[in-house]
Amino acid sequence: MSVHTPHPDLPPPLSSVGFIGWCRSNLFSTPMHTALSLFAMYLIYLTVPPIISWVFLDATWVGDTREACASSTGACWVFVKVRINQFMYGFFPETEYWRINLAFGLLIVLGIPLFLKRFQHKGKLAAFILIFYPIITFQLFSGGNFGLTHVETSKWGGLSLTLILAGVGIVASLPLGIVLALGRRSKMPIVKSVCVVFIEFWRGVPLITVLFMSSVMLPLFLPEGTNFDKLLRAMIGIALFQSAYMAEVVRGGLAAIPKGQYEAAEALGLSFWKSMGLIILPQALKLVIPGIVNTFIALFKDTTLVLIIGLFDLLAIIQQAFADPDWLGYSIEGYVFAASIFWIFCFSMSRYSMSLEKKLHTGHVR
């Protein structure tokens, strides 16, 4: 019997590790890759330094007038700085900005516990946010009672309007989407076909035609003399449109619930609505949170379309700022600013939904 002495670990050959090894295997593994890498580096060299100097180094940050930017070759962020309030709050009276801040502050405060691991009542809190928070926000925005001055919806605008439209779209479409999803899975032929037709109709047409429809056709549908708000019409259109997409997301979640869960619920003697409400939907909705976040991202980007029917969301309000004769020729700055705001929102949400997906995949073994 011999006692085995393990062979010592040797360091790998220099050419395969460290910076050189890394470059060799990741950049210069074959002549073609070498050529590609060099080409890409050249491309980066051509584009990145000018962009950085335009955005940061040569840009003008201080000043209040166009003259401040006259001498610089970089971006003129003064343009954005001067109008930042309008971009954020639209034409809301300046003295009432606190109401918008309060509404979004409240959302953040209410939302934080949802991300805390130890918080127990996530479901209840989420329901509160979905049902009561919109009412509070509407009061804050619109005013008219509790001593708040009334603010016309035509004065709402900017980023706050974008967020409102996306928020309303998602909150309003969720219940409708759930009903449609259940309907589409129903065994009753008429219910099923009505839901299928509804869903496929909205998914088949572009949002812009829906917005046109809600702005020109909706007034025709209602009894004579009823006249209602342009913003509300857009919201109805968005909510209907979105509900079809939401229905498909929820349907995916319902389909992912194992059949045993349905059977178990039935075996416990629960009625259809009780088994859905208590057993199936809570699980299905949890599964589709990433999907909901993804549709929210799509909706968030799509809200920009209200520009075409004359509402002033973030993009529209920036677009109309270009027409200001004092600030002609700064459109790139405006677009870059808008793009970065949208990008930050969408990118962080998509990362969040990806991390959720990962968590669900590991947590839900079937």
Place this chain on the structure above:
Amino acid sequence: MSETDNTSSQSQASGDVTIQMRGVHKWYGQFHVLKDINLEVTRGERIVICGPSGSGKSTMIRCINRLEEHQKGQIIVDGTELTDDVKHIDQVRKEVGMVFQHFNLFPHLTVLENCCLAPIWVRKMPRKEAEAAAMLYLEKVKIPEQAKKYPGQLSGGQQQRVAIARSLCMNPNVMLFDEPTSALDPEMIKEVLDTMIELAESGMTMLCVTHEMGFAKTVADRVIFMDGGEIIEENEPHEFFNNPQSDRTQLFLSQILQH
């Protein structure tokens, strides 16, 4: 099959070496997976490689058909040295068949198409011929009636037998088995092992990474024990199991033979 034992030991004596590994080292990043591997396999020899998981046994046989690159040392298969040269790699892969733990059948092709793919595109065989040959091997592994089915329709054991037939269709000189029964239910292990035993009896050179010690005892000419990336002990099966030389081998054997 003591006669084949004799022939193989004779051929060993005559030096008919199929696979040669000399001082092979391999690293995954900083991790030293294969340490100074020296191995010679003669034609017709059946070798079983065992060892705890993570000991480098799979990596070693995967180096033989260059699914993994080694960074130091020499691997020569049938006189062809494995280098970066694509021609050499092609040459070796034509001669070396491999069976995987998870079968890796192509799910979009039927069983027959799975078997014919490489003969047609690599050996440039006419389809008719390739199909006839494939049917022959499918009969050998006892599932000719499944030829028109898709892999998804077969049981695990059947799939693994198709995978063996698929490799055989290339008419290889050497077969590598990478834990061919580890992903199978117990009742299916036997059908695969039977196929492998039959193959061994036909004189195929085989390198087998497996935990099936029964298979090692009945079929192997040589058992190799690996741990920590190195070959610790190699011996003919009887000696290996009854009289292990190293303490590591002893420990390993006591662990796996307990139950």
Place this chain on the structure above:
Amino acid sequence: MADEKRTVSEPAKPALWRRPAVRSVFFQILLVAGIVYFGNTIFQNTLNNLEQRGISTGFGFLDQEAGFGILMTLLPFDETHTYGRTFLVGLLNTLLVAGLGIFFATLIGFVMGVARLSRNWIISRLATIYIEIFRNIPLLLQILFWYFAVLRPLPGPRQSLILNDTFYLSNRGLYMPSPVYEQGFWLVMVALGIATVASILIARWAHKRQEATGQQFHTVITVIGLVIGLPLLAFLVMGMPLSWDFPVLQRFNMAGGMVIIPELAALLVALSIYTGAFIAEAVRSGILAVSHGQTEAAHALGLRPGSTLRLVVIPQALRVIIPQLTSQYLNLTKNSSLATAIGYPDLVAVFAGTTLNQTGQAVEVIAMTMAVYLAISLSISMFMNWYNKRIQLVER
């Protein structure tokens, strides 16, 4: 829903309203009644409203003279043509931008999707950056950016950026030479036709021979040679019967040649880049869906990387990619309606925009517009269902 079968030895029959089957019929009748009532109310309201505003109904307006011009048309069109023709012109413009967009988006998407999986770190990083930037910025913003920030500020025609005296880029668009087919060009077209037919025949023959003898034939090279070579030969034989109509700079504008108007260019660039990012993700997920074991098995069998890709990876990846790809094509077609924001005369801009404003017949116009998009998306989803059934992997 429970439809319990109670056939066993006459248990007490429940009251009518407690039987699931009865309930379900009742519920459905209620639903239908609700929908009919709702639809009828809307219908009556609409009729009243239209009457009040003095707007006529029906599709008679399609035969009336439109009286407006359109920036870019594929059909001959002027003010004297009908509203019906504006529909057609708009539809063709939509199809044009969608078709071109799909082509470029697919190209960008496949290149970027494969690049993102490249072993080359810098290439895969660049592809990732492209994808993450462009799919997270609203499409409309991108369209407006290309139009108002890039193409419109270009210098006027007199200060065009000129390449080689053939391409002129200005705020009026990209002018380039247009081909003029002279007598004898027909032979080139005939040659192209013959080459195409011959290629198909050769491909079949090569396949048959390969099946029979195992010999392989470089079909791709031969076909490329044929399709390019034969027409080229005909072209030379006929004495090069093709000339180019070069754009010429005149006092205020360009004359001759062809032009891609900036509206089309902006829309096309934005649509292709935006959708390309999504297609790249689809391609990536498709390729990743093919497990590494498949490639290894193919390599172990001796297949070269090229054959592995063609015979093993791509057929499997396409099953994942194609459904996503078609839904992206559908999105692109629907998104092309954003044209209206920059004045590219697509279906929505021309028909649901100008025509609707002039006639006021919102219901008919919107219905026709929506019907077009619905028809496109329904036919695509029908294709998808058919395709999915066809490619479904057979499993136990």
